[in-house]
Amino acid sequence: MSVSVFAPASIGNVSVGFDVLGLAVRPIDGTLLGDVVTVTHSNSGDQLTVIGDFAQKLPSDSKDNIVWQCLLLFNQQLVAHQQDVAQVKITLDKRMPVGSGLGSSACSVVAAVAGLNAFYQKYHDFSFAEQELLEMMGKMEAKISGSLHYDNVAPCFLGGMQLMVPDHTIISRSLPAFEDCYYIMAYPGIEVSTKAAREILPVAYARADVISFGQNLATFVDACHRHDKAQAFSVLKDVIAEPYRQAILPGYSDAVKYLTESGCLAVGISGSGPTLFCVTDDFNKAQQFASWLNENYLQTSATGTSEGFVHICQTDSQGAVTLP
Incomplete structure (x- = not known):
């Protein structure tokens, strides 16, 4: 009983749109440039394991990992929606270098929140709306960068090119991307x-x-x-x-x-x-x-x-x- 979600790299700002424009990208050779989070049922309490090429760049204490913070926030939201909270084991496959400018923290946040949502949707018949998920992701990204901006989490989660708008009920709009570039x-x-x-x-x-x-x-x-x-x-x-x-x-x-x-x-x-x-x-x-x-x-x-x-x-x- 497990679910794995991949979240791709992104270009924040895209030069012309500081904090308000982002673009999700994928290597043409099929490389998974991003993070993978796997959520599995646990019988011995919540757990977090970190693997991958860049695992050693993250805090040794799992409680300091942003993915663990995502789990805490997700569980809080479950309680707020009067849903039962399951015990889970989360595995973060950290394939994205930290501090790279490729949306590394956004990859972990998006993969974690989307992975937990997919897990509850598949095994507990409950899921949050896209807007609620994006808001959770923004809060987690702000914990790392020090300010709330969606130019990495929005394209990482939704794909394509995303323009952030000053409307908390929408957050971002998709822009037509140049697919041949x-x-x-x-x-x-x-x-x-x-x-x-x-x-x-x-x-x-x-x-x-x-x-x-x-x-x-x-x-x-x-x-x-x-x-x-x-x-x-x-x-x-x-x-x-x-x-x-x-x-x-x-x-x-x-x-x-x-x-x-x-x-x-x-x-x-x-x-x-x-x-x-x-x-x-x-x-x-x-x-x-x-x-x-x-x-x-x-x-x-x-x-x-x-x-x-x-x-x-x-x-x-x-x-x-x-x-x-």
Whole structure:
């Protein structure tokens, strides 16, 4: 009696939409770039086990793990809805590097909450509405980043490109995505704290930057609805975070220069970094960019190894899914 849910990586901000725009992505080679949570009935109390390539990056005490906090919140909501609470064993397969800018914490949160919901739906004939689940995910993400923003959890959960709206009864709207585009994701193998990356930003912005931000975001959204790829990616520029964060990302400026000069449609920082993403609609160029980033953007340790990786991705339209 168990259920497993996979939650995919995502690009937070997508350059032009700080805290309000996110895109779920999936490697074209079938790699599960994200986290998997398995929920199983337990006869000996609630338990949490963490496995996977990046398990060692998480707190050793399971009570400090965000997935455990998700379980506590989920159980609270069950009680509030007058539902019986079952004892469960949760296994987190941590496949996503921590502090990568790929929505690592969102992957764990979404997989945990969606996994628990799928478990109760299958075995206890009860499930929460999509809106309630998304609100729970937002609360958990805020515990880690220090502020409430849905630009990773919404696309990770719902799939596709999501625009956050100032309406608590809706939270996000799906935008038409460019399905023929390739998003090359390059994680250099170093960690950047989301909280620290937010603290590096100024507390106030010049009027010109505010106007530019609003104009670029509005133009991008309009271009998505009109399926105007050239217009959309011509304004994919980050005036809010990238000017301040690029200094803490080794090799980022050189990568932007190479990729732009080589005909890339757009280049940006995924979430808080250090992952870089670039966009093209030409598969041959995607392979070229991936090869260059693998050679020039990944960082090596003193032993000459790297935890970094490069994936050629496309839009993940499904979001969190129950695995067979």
